[in-house]
Amino acid sequence: MSKWNLSSVPDQAGRTVVITGANAGIGFAAAAMFAGKGAHVVLACRDPRKAADAIGKIRTMRPSGSVESGPLDLADLDSVAAFAGRFREGHDRLDVLVNNAGVMWSPPSRTVQGFDLQFGTNHLGHFALTGHLLPLLLHTPGARVTTMTSLAQNFGRIDFDDLNWRRRPYSRDAAYSQSKLANMMFVLELQRRLTASGSALAVTAAHPGWTSSELTRHSHPAIRRVSPLVGMKPEVGALGLMRAATDPTAPGGSYWGPRFFFETKGHPSAARISRRAEDTAVAARLWEESAVLTGVTYPLPGRTERATDA
Structure with missing residues (x-):
């Protein structure tokens, strides 16, 4: 089986792509790849x-596509709504x-609305952004939503009694793992709801394995020293993200990541959920808790889900 790489990415001319956190690391690498393949x-x-x-x-890099930027702070739901409004x-x-x-x-930190920073940014911010942009996604033939999760989903637990770490002693590791499990559950639940409504919109997920990037800036000093030596370049x-976002054979609900060394390195293949x-x-x-916390409406075909009804 041939390795899936940048040459495997189909032509993206005429397509419009939004990437959050695209100024550095994997987000920047993906933005450059999409632009290089002709996307806006x-x-x-x-x-x-x-x-x-x-x-x-x-x-x-003289890409065949084009690039622009828009201000988005996922730790502020007002900023999320404003970005989506401007984009539409x-x-x-x-x-x-x-x-x-x-x-x-x-x-330990809080978003503008008072959520745990990791849960609020990684999950709730993207839940709200996707909901705000859903009408445009549903209007675009062949559209796709791809969410970056992590191997940390394997260690996560959703604590409904304290989603935002107001009572428990704060654990940076556990909070991150919960947010990444929430990302994966969001992908699968949104795909189920889209399928049930008859929509062709596909939702996929990816993880980066061990990639050296700015994301590790809060990690232990030893990890920060070792990561550039053993981690993959962005x-x-x-x-894996590019495959999840562009491979026409990647179905909704699929999950992609590095193939080797317990999914930490290698070319992208189907990953274990x-x-x-x-x-x-x-x-x-x-889903219902996220709708209540964000106040976002998900207008799926044939059904309207309002946070106030949750």
Whole structure:
């Protein structure tokens, strides 16, 4: 079997792509790849200066596609809604939404609305963004939503009694794992709901294995020292995400990551979904809790789900 690599990415000319956290690491690598394949890429980033620098770097690569940026802070639901509103006003299609941005192992912190920073950014922010952009995704033939999760989903637990770590002693590892399990459950639950409604919109997931990037900035110093030596470069780690987002044979609900060394390195292949992520009852409850917390409406074909009804 041949290795899936950048040459395997189909032509993206005429397609519009939004990538969160696209100014560095895997997000930047994916943005450069999409633009190189002809797509119009919107870099959705919290820091406008870093976004401008990233756009400048991509343009020096002379891609056949084009790039622009838009301010997006996933830790602020007002910012999420504002970004989505501006995007809908300026674009008539959205072919791929890549929910990539995230924080890992951060110290105890809160989002603007008071959620745990890791759960609020990694899961709730992307839940809200996808909901706001869903009408445009449903309007675009062949559209896809791809969410970046992590091997940490294998260790995550959804604690409905304390989703936002208000009572428990804070664990950076456990909070991150919960947010990444939530990402995976969101992908599977959204795909189930889309399928039930008769929509052709596909939802996929990916993980980066061990990739050396800025995401490890809150990790132990030893990990930060070792990661550049043993981890994959972002342009390699991004291939799983690119396969999930562009491979026409990747079905909705599929999950992609590195093939070798317990899925930490290698070319992208189908990855193992954790048993907890496949718990449909927990996923449905997490969906309803997320709708209440974000206040976002998911207007699926044939049904309207409002957070106030949850």
